[in-house]
Amino acid sequence: MHIEPGLVDGGKIWLSYATAAGAGGYALKLAYDSARERGVLSLLSRSAATTALVFSFFEVLPHYPVGVSEVHLILGSTLFLIFGAAPAAIGLALGLLVQGLFFAPFDLPQYGMNVTTLLVPLFGLTVLGRHIIAPHTPYVELKYLQALALSTTYQAGIVAWVAFWAFYGQGFGMENVTEITTFGGAYMLVILVEPLVDLGVLAVAKALHQLKGNALLERRLFEGV
16 A cells, blocks of 8 residues: 655645644554553563564555555454554564665655544544454454454555545546546455454464463453453
8 A cells, every 4th residue: 555656746735744743643642552561571571473464565566556555455454353452552662663774765655644644534444343253252262354444444545545645645547546446446355354364363362372471462362351
């Protein structure tokens, strides 16, 4: 979902700094709450794991330029279910930053747009999770439709933000609309894959029930807290 250089010019890019600051501020709140609940070491270890995974998602997994951006398999809902909202947010932000600093410096001017596009849908996913997952239900007990709803929310949020940046930067011309539509159609194919990955990872976690209470994992993965 990398926003392509030049999609939003320097005169408009200020908005991305504002949205990124808002997203970053909320991520810090989640991190503070998580540190109070599980301790700083647990938060740091989970965040280190998600950062490494996000970096590998961007650099190792296949990604293809389509329309106004690129199609990536980011697995945001998987990170949320296994590590929790705060570590997932930190990992998405830091993994993207590490990639930009060391492998794709041409993406750094678009960092605010990209981090907003990754984090805000994650926050939406966490809100949805509170409504569709019954209280005291461990994540390892999720059904396919619940995993599908979480994944769809995340991927649809990414598509919506990419479309917003494209319209904001390039207007509503037919060529831009066509490229946005092409990107959106290709990206939503990820929905066919991510829920299956989620359920597969949760099935492995359920089999490894001895990991219950491990500080590296989200507590609700095994416990209906």
